[in-house]
Amino acid sequence: MARFAMVIDTVKCVGCMDCVVACKTENKVPEGFNRDWITTDAKGKFPTVQMEIRSERCNHCDNPPCVYCCPTKASHVHDLGGVVLVHHHMCIGCKACLASCPYDARFIHPDGYADKCTFCIHRVEKGLDPACVAVCPTHCMYFGDLDDVESQVSKLLLERKNHALIPEAGTRPEIYYLI
Amino acid sequence: MEFISRRKFLKIGGASLAATTAIGNAKLFDSKRATELRQVPTFCDICFWKCGAIATIQDGKLWKVEGNPKDPLSRGRLCPRGSGGIGAHYDPDRLKTPLMRKSVRGEEEWVAVSWDEALGFIADKMKKIKADYGPEAMALFSHGIGGNFLKHMLKAYGSANIAAPSFAQCRGPRDVGFKLTFGEDVSSPERTDIRNAECLVLIGSHLGENMHNTQVQEFGDAIAQDAEIIVVDPRFSVAASKAKYYLPIKPGADLALLLAWMNVLVTENLYNQDYVTKYGFGFDHFVNEILPFTPEWAYPETGIEPDLIRQTARVMARHKPATLIHPGRHVTWYGDDAQRSRAIALLNALMGNWGVKGGFYYPVSMDIPGYPYPEYPHSERPKVDNPDNKYPFAHETITNGIREATLTGNPYPIKGWLVYATNLMHALPNEKETIQAIQNLDLMVVIDVIPAEIAGWADVVLPESVYLERYDDLNVEWFREPFTALRQPVIDPPHDQKPNWWIAKTLAEKLDLGHYFPWKDIEEYLSYRINQAGLSYEQLKSEGILLGEKQPIYFSEGVPDVFPTPSGKIEFYSLQLAQAGFDAVPKYTKPPQPPPGYFRLLYGRSPVHSFSRTQSNRILMDMMDENEVWINQDVAGRYGLKSGDYIRLKNQDGVVSNRIKVKATERIRTDCVYMIHGFGHNSRMLKFAYEKGVSDAQLITQYTVDPLMGGTAMNVNFVTLELEA
Ligand code: SF4
Numbered sequence: 001m002a003r004f005a006m007v008i009d010t011v012k013c014v015g016c017m018d019c020v021v022a023c024k025t026e027n028k029v030p031e032g033f034n035r036d037w038i039t040t041d042a043k044g045k046f047p048t049v050q051m052e053i054r055s056e057r058c059n060h061c062d063n064p065p066c067v068y069c070c071p072t073k074a075s076h077v078h079d080l081g082g083v084v085l086v087h088h089h090m091c092i093g094c095k096a097c098l099a100s101c102p103y104d105a106r107f108i109h110p111d112g113y114a115d116k117c118t119f120c121i122h123r124v125e126k127g128l129d130p131a132c133v134a135v136c137p138t139h140c141m142y143f144g145d146l147d148d149v150e151s152q153v154s155k156l157l158l159e160r161k162n163h164a165l166i167p168e169a170g171t172r173p174e175i176y177y178l179i
Numbered sequence: 180m181e182f183i184s185r186r187k188f189l190k191i192g193g194a195s196l197a198a199t200t201a202i203g204n205a206k207l208f209d210s211k212r213a214t215e216l217r218q219v220p221t222f223c224d225i226c227f228w229k230c231g232a233i234a235t236i237q238d239g240k241l242w243k244v245e246g247n248p249k250d251p252l253s254r255g256r257l258c259p260r261g262s263g264g265i266g267a268h269y270d271p272d273r274l275k276t277p278l279m280r281k282s283v284r285g286e287e288e289w290v291a292v293s294w295d296e297a298l299g300f301i302a303d304k305m306k307k308i309k310a311d312y313g314p315e316a317m318a319l320f321s322h323g324i325g326g327n328f329l330k331h332m333l334k335a336y337g338s339a340n341i342a343a344p345s346f347a348q349c350r351g352p353r354d355v356g357f358k359l360t361f362g363e364d365v366s367s368p369e370r371t372d373i374r375n376a377e378c379l380v381l382i383g384s385h386l387g388e389n390m391h392n393t394q395v396q397e398f399g400d401a402i403a404q405d406a407e408i409i410v411v412d413p414r415f416s417v418a419a420s421k422a423k424y425y426l427p428i429k430p431g432a433d434l435a436l437l438l439a440w441m442n443v444l445v446t447e448n449l450y451n452q453d454y455v456t457k458y459g460f461g462f463d464h465f466v467n468e469i470l471p472f473t474p475e476w477a478y479p480e481t482g483i484e485p486d487l488i489r490q491t492a493r494v495m496a497r498h499k500p501a502t503l504i505h506p507g508r509h510v511t512w513y514g515d516d517a518q519r520s521r522a523i524a525l526l527n528a529l530m531g532n533w534g535v536k537g538g539f540y541y542p543v544s545m546d547i548p549g550y551p552y553p554e555y556p557h558s559e560r561p562k563v564d565n566p567d568n569k570y571p572f573a574h575e576t577i578t579n580g581i582r583e584a585t586l587t588g589n590p591y592p593i594k595g596w597l598v599y600a601t602n603l604m605h606a607l608p609n610e611k612e613t614i615q616a617i618q619n620l621d622l623m624v625v626i627d628v629i630p631a632e633i634a635g636w637a638d639v640v641l642p643e644s645v646y647l648e649r650y651d652d653l654n655v656e657w658f659r660e661p662f663t664a665l666r667q668p669v670i671d672p673p674h675d676q677k678p679n680w681w682i683a684k685t686l687a688e689k690l691d692l693g694h695y696f697p698w699k700d701i702e703e704y705l706s707y708r709i710n711q712a713g714l715s716y717e718q719l720k721s722e723g724i725l726l727g728e729k730q731p732i733y734f735s736e737g738v739p740d741v742f743p744t745p746s747g748k749i750e751f752y753s754l755q756l757a758q759a760g761f762d763a764v765p766k767y768t769k770p771p772q773p774p775p776g777y778f779r780l781l782y783g784r785s786p787v788h789s790f791s792r793t794q795s796n797r798i799l800m801d802m803m804d805e806n807e808v809w810i811n812q813d814v815a816g817r818y819g820l821k822s823g824d825y826i827r828l829k830n831q832d833g834v835v836s837n838r839i840k841v842k843a844t845e846r847i848r849t850d851c852v853y854m855i856h857g858f859g860h861n862s863r864m865l866k867f868a869y870e871k872g873v874s875d876a877q878l879i880t881q882y883t884v885d886p887l888m889g890g891t892a893m894n895v896n897f898v899t900l901e902l903e904a
Binding site: 011012014015016017018020021022024025026028031032033034042044045046047049050051053134135136137138139140 | 243244245246257258259263265388398402403418419421427786797799802803844845847848
C-alpha cells in the first residue's frame with residue numbers, strides 16, 4: 001500500500017500563492033473559491049517577530065471525519081495512496097463533511113457538490129507531482145509515499161523537525177510542515 | 180513525482196498509467212469525455228521578466244500555462260502571476276475593439292470604430308503634427324518587449340522621444356549608481372548571483388513578495404543553502420522572516436547605514452584588500468571621506484544600534500567575496516537614490532564580488548542579428564526630456580522630462596503621445612501634472628490590453644491582443660546562459676484585438692513609412708533573424724527556446740576584468756561626479772520627516788499582481804482583490820482601529836483616498852504605513868477592479884527629483900488616518 005503525503009518546508013516558503021493559482025487553473029476551481037490557501041502566523045512584538053508561512057489544504061487524513069460522516073459515501077478514501085476524495089455524482093451537498101473538517105478544507109462547488117483538494121490524483125496517476133508541488137518557485141513542497149522509507153518525504157520527516165496541523169483533533173493529517 | 184521510487188510507483192499506479200495517454204486527462208472526473216489537448220510554448224508577459232511558458236489548450240479552450248522546463252529564467256516554474264496568465268485572456272473587462280473619444284478627454288465616453296478608421300485618424304494627426312511642429316513633437320511611452328515595433332515605427336517617423344517608467348520611476352538610479360562605479364549597470368534580469376551567495380543583504384528588496392521569478396527561485400536556493408541573510412526594511416517583510424539579522428531601519432536613512440557599514444569595513448580592515456588594490460580607483464580619498472560616518476554617527480539617523488551595524492558588517496566580511504548586497508530594483512525612494520545605489524555598489528566593491536561567484540556575474544547572450552532596416556531619418560533636435568543635460572548621468576530617456584516638456588513647451592513642444600502598455604496615471608507621480616500635460620496634446624493614443632486609467636484620457640484607444648494571442652519580438656536574453664525565446668500565439672484573440680506588430684506596421688504604412696516594415700508578416704521577420712543566426716526557426720517554434728553555448732560569466736572563467744569607467748577601474752572616488760558638482764563619494768542628507776500625526780507612505784509589490792495591470796485578471800483577483808494599509812499594532816490601537824476596519828488616508832496636500840482595509844500588525848514601524856501598489860482603480864471600464872482598495876499613486880502628489888539622473892523619488896509623501904464616521 002502507499003500512503004501519500006505532502007511535506008512543506010516553511011523555512012523556504014515565501015507565501016507567494018503560486019500553489020493556489022496553479023491548483024486553480026489545473027483543477028478549474030471556480031471563481032470565488034480556492035482549494036488551497038496561505039496562512040501566515042506572525043508572533044512577537046516589532047521588530048522581534050517570528051513568522052511561519054504555510055501552504056494549507058485538505059490534510060488527506062488517515063482518520064478522516066469527513067468520510068465517516070458522509071451519509072451517501074460520496075466522501076471516500078481512494079485506494080491509491082489513501083487520498084480522500086469525493087464522488088461528485090453521489091454527493092447531495094448536505095455539508096456534513098464541511099462541518100466535520102477541522103481544517104475548513106471543503107466548500108460547496110457551485111454545481112452543488114462538496115469540493116476540495118484531490119492531491120491532483122489525476123496527475124499523480126500519471127507520475128506527475130500535484131500542480132502546487134510542481135509549480136512552487138522555491139521548491140518548498142514535496143509529495144510522495146510515506147510507506148516507502150526511501151522516498152524523499154520519508155527522509156525529510158526523519159531529518160528535519162516538523163509539525164502537522166491540529167494533531168489534537170485526532171484526524172492523523174498527512175501534510176507535514178518542516179520548521 | 181521523482182521522489183517516489185519508480186518501481187514502487189509503477190506497481191501502485193500501473194493500471195491507470197496505461198489507461199491515460201492523453202496529457203491532462205483528468206481520469207477520475209472526466210472519464211466519459213475524451214479531451215483533445217494541444218501544447219504551445221511561448222513566453223510570459225504578465226510582467227517583463229519574460230519567463231518561458233507552455234500553454235495547454237483543451238478542446239479548443241485555453242486551460243493553463245506552465246513553465247517551460249527548457250527555460251533558464253523560469254526553470255519550468257512560473258510565478259503566481261504567470262500561472263494565472265489565462266485570466267488575461269478570459270478577462271471580461273479587457274479592451275475589445277478600437278475606441279474613439281466622443282466627448283472631452285477623461286470623460287470615458289466612446290464610440291467603437293474600425294481599425295481602419297482608428298489608424299487613419301491617428302496617421303492624419305501624426306502627419307499634421309509633423310508638418311506643424313516637426314516629428315520630434317511625437318513621444319512614445321512604452322513598457323515591455325511588446326513596444327519594440329512601435330519604437331521602430333516612431334524612430335522611422337523621426338522621433339527619439341521614447342521613454343519607459345522603468346528608468347526614472349524605478350530602476351534608473353540603481354543603474355546610474357552602478358555605472359558610475361563599475362562602468363556597467365545591473366541590467367534586467369539582474370546579474371545578481373543570488374544562488375551562489377553565502378551572505379545576502381536585502382535593502383528594501385522584498386523578494387518573495389516582489390516576484391521576479393528567477394530572483395525568488397534563487398532566493399529559495401540561498402535559503403536552502405543556509406546563506407546568512409540580512410534584511411534592512413522598515414517593514415518586517417517575508418524576506419525579513421528568513422533573515423538571521425533584521426534591521427528595522429527608519430525610512431529614508433538607508434544611505435546612513437551604508438556609509439556606516441563601509442566605515443566599519445574600512446576601519447577594521449575587513450574589506451577585500453587584494454581586490455580593491457587591483458581594481459580600485461581613488462580608494463584613499465574614499466577612506467578619508469568615509470571616516471566620519473561611524474556606527475555611532477548612524478545610530479540616531481537609522482535607529483539601528485551601533486553594535487548591530489558592526490556585527491552585520493563583520494558577517495558580510497566573513498563571507499566575502501560571496502557576499503551579495505542586492506542592488507534592488509524599484510529604488511526611486513527619497514531623492515538620494517542614485518547616490519544611495521552608488522553606495523551599495525561601493526559596498527559590493529569592498530566585498531570584491533563584481534565578476535565573482537556569489538556576487539555579480541557577467542551576463543551573456545546569443546548573437547542574433549537584427550533585421551536590416553533603412554536608416555532612421557536624422558533629427559536636428561536632441562531628445563526633449565533632458566534639456567541642457569540638466570541630469571548629466573541620465574543614460575535613458577526621462578519619462579517625467581517628456582511630461583515636463585509637454586506641459587511647458589520647452590525645449591520644444593510635444594503634441595502627441597502614444598502610450599503603450601503602461602498606465603502612466605499609476606506609474607508617474609502627481610497625476611495632476613500628467614492630466615495637465617495631456618491637455619496640451621493634439622493627439623493622445625493608448626494601446627493596451629486593459630482599459631487602465633490612462634486609456635480614459637486618450638483620443639483613441641487601441642485594443643491589443645494579450646501575449647497568449649500574439650507574436651512579439653524575439654527575446655534574445657542577457658543572462659547566466661545565452662538563450663533566445665519566442666512568443667507565439669496559443670489561441671485566437673476573442674474579439675477585434677490586434678498584435679502590436681500589426682498595429683505598428685499598419686500605422687507605418689498609413690504614414691507612408693511602409694518601407695521600414697519590409698516584411699510581410701512577423702513570422703517572416705522572426706524567421707529571417709533566426710535563420711541569419713544559423714539557427715532553426717522550426718525548432719524555436721516547437722521548443723519555444725533555443726539555448727546557446729555556455730560562456731564564461733566570472734573573471735575566474737576568463738571574463739576580461741575591464742571596467743568601462745573613465746579611470747578603467749572601480750571608482751571609489753568619482754571624478755566625473757566631482758566635475759559635475761556632485762559628491763565624489765556619497766554623503767547622507769536626512770530627508771524631510773513626517774509632521775506630527777502623519778505617517779510616511781510606503782508601497783511595495785504583491786506576488787500575485789503586476790503593477791496596476793492585473794486587477795481585472797479574475798484568477799489573480801481571487802488571490803487578492805484589494806490592498807490593505809499596514810499600520811503598526813500599537814498605532815492602530817491608539818486610533819481604536821483593528822484589522823478589517825476601513826479607513827481613508829489623507830496626504831499632506833489634502834488628497835483623500837478611497838476606503839482601504841486596515842491591517843493592524845507587528846510587522847511595521849510606527850512612523851510609516853504601507854500598501855501594495857496597483858489597486859484603487861477609477862477607470863469606469865475596469866468594472867471588476869473599480870474602486871477596490873487604494874491607489875498609492877493618487878496619494879503621491881509630491882516627489883523629489885534625483886539630481887544625477889532625473890528619477891522621481893516617491894517615498895516622500897505623508898498621510899494621516901481618517902476614520903470613517
Ligand atoms: S516573473 Fe512571473 S509574471 Fe513575470 S514573466 Fe515570469 S512568470 Fe510571468
